[in-house]
Each structure stands twice: as structure tokens, then as C-alpha cells.
Amino acid sequence: xxxxxxxxxxxxxxxxxADVLHRAGIPFALAGGCAAYARGGAPSVHDxxxxxxxxxxxxxxxxxxxxxxxxxxxxxxxxxxxxxxEHMVDLIYRLGGEPVTGELLGRxxxxxxxxxxxxxxxxxxxxxxxxxxLSEHYADFTVPxxxxxxxxxxxxxDLVRQETAGLPFARAFLVLxxxxxxxxxxxxxxxxxxxxxxxxxIERALAEDPRTHELGICVTVEQGVVYLRGEAAGERRCQxxxxxxRQAAPGLLIRNxxxxxxxxxxxxxxxxx
Amino acid sequence: xIRVAAVSDxxxxxxxxxxxxxxxxxxxDHADVLLLAGDLTQHGTTDETExxxxxxxxxxxxxxxxxxxxxxxxxxxxxxxxxxxxxxxTVLEGSGIVLGLPGGRLGVAGTKGFGGGFxxxxxxxxxxxxxxxxxxxxxxxxxxMGTALxxxxxxxxxxxxxxxxxxxxxxxxxxxxxxFLGSYFLAEAADSAxxxxxxxxxxxxxxxxxxxxxxxxxxxxxxxxxRRAYAVYCLGPGGLPRxxxxxxxxxxxxxxxxxxxTGVGEPSSGNRAFARR
Numbered sequence: 001x002x003x004x005x006x007x008x009x010x011x012x013x014x015x016x017x018a019d020v021l022h023r024a025g026i027p028f029a030l031a032g033g034c035a036a037y038a039r040g041g042a043p044s045v046h047d048x049x050x051x052x053x054x055x056x057x058x059x060x061x062x063x064x065x066x067x068x069x070x071x072x073x074x075x076x077x078x079x080x081x082x083x084x085x086e087h088m089v090d091l092i093y094r095l096g097g098e099p100v101t102g103e104l105l106g107r108x109x110x111x112x113x114x115x116x117x118x119x120x121x122x123x124x125x126x127x128x129x130x131x132x133x134l135s136e137h138y139a140d141f142t143v144p145x146x147x148x149x150x151x152x153x154x155x156x157x158d159l160v161r162q163e164t165a166g167l168p169f170a171r172a173f174l175v176l177x178x179x180x181x182x183x184x185x186x187x188x189x190x191x192x193x194x195x196x197x198x199x200x201x202i203e204r205a206l207a208e209d210p211r212t213h214e215l216g217i218c219v220t221v222e223q224g225v226v227y228l229r230g231e232a233a234g235e236r237r238c239q240x241x242x243x244x245x246r247q248a249a250p251g252l253l254i255r256n257x258x259x260x261x262x263x264x265x266x267x268x269x270x271x272x273x
Numbered sequence: 274x275i276r277v278a279a280v281s282d283x284x285x286x287x288x289x290x291x292x293x294x295x296x297x298x299x300x301x302d303h304a305d306v307l308l309l310a311g312d313l314t315q316h317g318t319t320d321e322t323e324x325x326x327x328x329x330x331x332x333x334x335x336x337x338x339x340x341x342x343x344x345x346x347x348x349x350x351x352x353x354x355x356x357x358x359x360x361x362x363t364v365l366e367g368s369g370i371v372l373g374l375p376g377g378r379l380g381v382a383g384t385k386g387f388g389g390g391f392x393x394x395x396x397x398x399x400x401x402x403x404x405x406x407x408x409x410x411x412x413x414x415x416x417x418m419g420t421a422l423x424x425x426x427x428x429x430x431x432x433x434x435x436x437x438x439x440x441x442x443x444x445x446x447x448x449x450x451x452x453f454l455g456s457y458f459l460a461e462a463a464d465s466a467x468x469x470x471x472x473x474x475x476x477x478x479x480x481x482x483x484x485x486x487x488x489x490x491x492x493x494x495x496x497x498x499x500r501r502a503y504a505v506y507c508l509g510p511g512g513l514p515r516x517x518x519x520x521x522x523x524x525x526x527x528x529x530x531x532x533x534x535t536g537v538g539e540p541s542s543g544n545r546a547f548a549r550r
Contacts, residue, residue, distance in 0.1 A: 213316050213346055216477045216497075231477065231497050233315070234289040264501040265296050266278070266303065 007043055010034075011114040013087040014048045017069070018118045024063035026056045029108035029119040031092060031129060036147035038113040038120045039154060047090060051100045051121060051129075052080075054093035064089075095125075096132025123154035131160065134169035141173055149182055157183050161251030174251050178224040195221030198249060202226060205248035211240045217258060219245070225253045231261045274509035275376040275429055276303065278334070280502060281310030281474025282495040284343060285328060286321045294328045296502030301333035304505050305374045309362070310474035310494055311341025311385060311435030314353070322353045326360035335372050336362045339383040341435035341475060367417030371427045376509055380427025382466075384418040386436035386459045386473070387411035390452030411436075411456045419462030429508045432463035432471040432489070441483025442493035443476045460485040469508050469515060488515045 014034050021028040030038055032049030052060055057080050061071040064082040069089075071082040078094035093100045108119035121129070130144040148155075157174075164170035177183045199219040206214045214237070217230040226249050232238050242256040278300060283292055300307065309329065314321035329336050344353055354364045363370050365383030372379045389396045389411040398405045398412070422430055437443055437455030446454060454476050463471045464487030471485060474495040481498055483491040490513045494504055506513055 210316065213343060233284045233286075233292070233496075236288040237315075261497050262500065263292050263296070263496065266300075266502045266505065 007045055010045050010048060010087055011043075013084040013089060014045075015114060015116045016067075016084055017048060017050065017064075017082060017089045018116065020063050020067040020069070021050065021052070021060065022118070023067075024059060026052060026060050026063065027102065027105045028052045028056075028060075028091075029105050029121045030113065031095065031121050031126065032090070033143075033147065034113065035120045035126050036151065038111045039123055039126070040150040041147055042150070047088065049090045049092055051095055051105065052091050052093055053100050053102065053105070057091065057093055060091050096129040098129075098132060123151050124156045124159055126151075127155050127160055128163055131164050131167065131170035131173055134167070134173060136169075139169055141176060144173065145176070145180075145182075148177065152177075152182055155183075158250070161249075165246070165250040171251050171253070175224050175253065198226070198252075202228075202245050202248045205244050206241060209244045212237070212244045214241055217241055221249075221252075225255055227255045227257060229257045230259075232258050233261060235260055274507050274512050275374055275379050276305050276505050276507050277308060277379070277431060277470065277472070278304035278306065278503045278505045279308040279310060279472045279492065279494040280496055280499060280504070281341065281435065281472075282312040282477060282497065283309075283325075283328070284312055284315040284496075285324045286315045287324065289315070290324050290328070292328075292496075293502050297329070297332045299333075300503075304334055304503075305376060306334050306372060306379060306381075307332065307336045307503065308381065308431070308433050308472050308494075309336065309338035310433060310472050311339050312343040312474060312495075313338065313341070313357075314344050317344045317346035317349055317353065319349055319352050319356060322349075322356045326356055326362070329362055330360040337370060337372075337381050337383070337433065338362050338364050339366065339433050339435055340364065340385050342385070345385070365421075365433060367414060367421060369421035369425045371425055377428035378426070379508070380422070380425030380430045381433050382418050382421035382425060382430070383433035384414040384459075386414055386418070386434040386438075387456060388436060388453045389456035389458065391440045391455070391457045394451065395457065396452060412458050415456060415458030415462045418459070419465045422462060422466035422468060425466070429470075430466050430468040431508075432459065432466075432468045434459050434471070434473045435475050437473045437476055437479070437491070437493065438463055438471050439483045439485055439491050442473070442481065442491055443479045445478045445480055446476050454479075460487070460489070460491075463487070463489045467515070470506055470513060472506075490515070 028050045031051045033045050034048055037043050037045055064071040069082045069084050071080055073080055080091040082089040104125055107122040110117050111120045198221050202219045206212050206217050217228055220227045228245055238258045241258050242254055246254050313325040340350055357364050367384050369380055369382035387410050389408050396408045398408045422432055438459035440451055443451055443454050464485050468489045471489050471491045472494055476493055477495050477497040479493045479498055481493050
């Protein structure tokens, strides 16, 4: 049996749900795999996700009930599930742990999906929603990889790096994307990788940042890893050098090989010795 | 004989203090003067300058300094100069001082100096105003030091700069940044007065010993180069020789060994010092 029939049925459910939300005047945006599809991805849709604000959840549940689709709040506490026969729609109000806000929905763009126009989350917000969902219990890179590839040029990767700098799984995924050549190194916005520009930017930051003012640190970027080499006058300065470099290259791995200068006593042997 | 101790690029601050001070006890037994060749602070603040003053005040020998580029970062160079002078440290900028020392009158003229590069690969006052200003700044500082150096009524003359007068002592630095590390204007100024020694810092990855085209021994005393609290160079009979100049002296300097890091009581004798280094 081909996949085409269930795909088509899911897309029908998507359109129906979008219509319900639209008629009820509830702000929403398409998310998940359907949004990836709307932004150029493969039509391998397994579920239908919409982002809504939490405060609209009750109104959404009523609207779905009125539209003949049952809706319920599962115990997860971050979404509402609506059922269109055997097909399910997730109405998500915490996306990757972050609350869905009016600003997030405001950044969505009207796109045509399966012959129907509807708001679709911005490419950057979509990528962020996937990267923020990665965890020890869900570290599958295959699905987000298939989503990200076709839409890489729509994404503000510098912003993604900044927003996910503290998330190890997201950073690992970005390293993978760089290694696969899906995106360039930080600062290249998905263009051709140019580690030289990045190294230059970090060197400038180290020289100009009031925390460091370090001119002699050699910065190289290899395979998405930033290497810092040289000497500094104290331990704390080595740490500050790393901090400033990390800020200048958010999301990249930093290898700090800067060492502290050891000061030996002067030579004091006497004349004729 | 005059024993000249020197160090630079100590980059002191609240987090880096007491680097040198513990090694200064008894310096008077080994040296007659201490020269500081700039970058005494990391960020060029007056707070850091208090730490510098505490580090080098009342050490038992005269202390003569120039500022470095780091000391200019906060545009507080004038305040820094005043604070150091209040601590008894002489700060030179296009000026000189003569110290009456047991071994004779030592004249030191100094400037921060600036970049521009070295013959064959140097900037010139041509083109954009920014380029002209860059090279003019370098030339004016060097000219002022040259004048001060020639005016010194002394038995020995030392040119004290932060930026390097020669490329010799930059070996180890990436060649691409040489024009940011020094200017031959400074060597020209030292040679114009036939100085006995030129001391500089700034080039952390450079090497200690070099020589000007006119034969003045050059020493890079940046702390990361010396890796010790200070070096001592001896001037006068049995001390550092002025090379005869030209290609011959440059060749000798290029093949010399670390022993030319003249330690206390380890005066270099004749050209041997250069031959060994």
C-alpha cells in the first residue's frame, strides 16, 4: 500500500483544523513536519502540529468540538489533542519548552500548503523548536535533519546558534550540520563555510572587548571547532579569553589552549661565575 | 660598567599582580637601573596603574619607563604618566633623562613608538589620510626620540621603546603583522645617536636579541620572551659591544645563541656574545 493515501488524509485533517482555528479567530501557525513540508520539505508527514497560545487553548477546544472534532488535554501539560476520526492534531502551546507567544505567531508567514494558505512558523523558529526538543530521551537527528536540509537558506543560523548556545544536544546537531556541509561555520549564515572570517571576528573581539584586550591570541577554526592558542598573564584572563570567544562564536565548540606565562627569577650569578 | 635591567609587557591588573615584585628584592645588587618598555597595564586604566606603581616603586634603583599600546587603551596615558611619576618612576615620551650612576652617566631617551614596518615592507605617508596619519605618528615619535637621544649628555645612550626598531627581534611572530610591531624609524633614531643599546617590548612571540643596521644591540624584553622577571645587559668595558654595522653584524646576530641574554655578572665580551647567540 502506498504512503500517498494516508499523507493526503493527514493533509486534509491539517486543512480542516486550520479552518476551525481560522473561523474561531484563534491566532495560530503551522508547526512540525507539516511546516517543514510547507517550507519545501518532503511530504512525509506523520502528524499535524499547530502552535497556539496557552490562553487560547480552551477556546480552541470548544471550536474543535463545535466543528465535530473531539479535543482533550493530555497530561503532558504543553498541548491539546484534537481528533478528526483516526487522525490526530496537536495544538501545542509550549514549543520545545518555550511558551508560544503572540510574537512567535506574529513572525509566521502565510504560505500555501496543499492548496490552502495558512500561517506557517518562521524557518528560524521552526528549527529552534526542533533543536530545543532534543534531549537524552529524544536525540534522534534523522528527522530534524530531513526537515532542515531543504529549508536551510530560510534560517537565521547565527540566531539559532545564539539561542541554543547552552543546549549541548542542539550544539551537537549544529556541528553535524556543519560537518555535512548543510550550513557554514558561524557567521556565514548558511553560505559557504569561511572559518577565516570567523577567526578574524574572534581575534577582533579578543582585542577589542574590554574584558580581554588580548592581541596575541592565535585563533583558528577547524571542522567547526574554534582553537585558541597563546599565552596570557593569568588564569582568569585565560577564562575571559574563552568567554569572549564563545560569545563571538555562539554554538561552536571552543578548545582553549591558552596557557599562563610562568615568570622565572632573574639570573643572579655573580660576575666571573 | 653599567648594568641595565629591563622588562616589559607585564600587563598587570587586579588579577595579575605581584608577578615581578617578589623578584625585585636585591635588584640593586645586580643592576644599576630598571627599564620598563611599555604595556605595564592590560587595559590602560588608572586602577591598574596603581598596581603597577606598587609593583615598581622604591626598588632601590632608578626606574625609567615608556608606555605601550595597552597603556593607551582608555585614553588615560597622561594620568597614567602622572601616577607613575608620583611613584618615582620616570616616564619618557620623546624625552630623555641622564642618570649619574657609579659606572658613568647613563642617558635614556624613550618613546612608545609605533608601527609602519621595516625597509622593503613598510608603510609610507601616501594615499588616504588614515594611512598618512598612521605613518606620520610613527615618524614623529621616532624623530622626537632621536632628538632627545642626541641631546643626551651621557657616557652611554639607551633607546627605550615599546614598539620594535628592528625585524630581528620579531622572529617568531607572523611576518604579516611586522608592520604592526615596529618601525625602522626607531632604529634610525637610535643609530643617529650611536646608542649603545635599544630596548623594546610588544612582540610577545619574538626573540630577545637583534641589532640595528648601524650596529646598536637591540633587546626585546617582553616578559613572554624573557620568561623571567627581568634581563640585565652590561654597558661599558666588557659589556655589550656596538656591532660594526651593516650586513656583517646582522649576520652575526642572526646566528647567535640565548647566552647573549646577558645575565647579571655574565657580561658579554666583545663580539663573542653575538657569535654565541
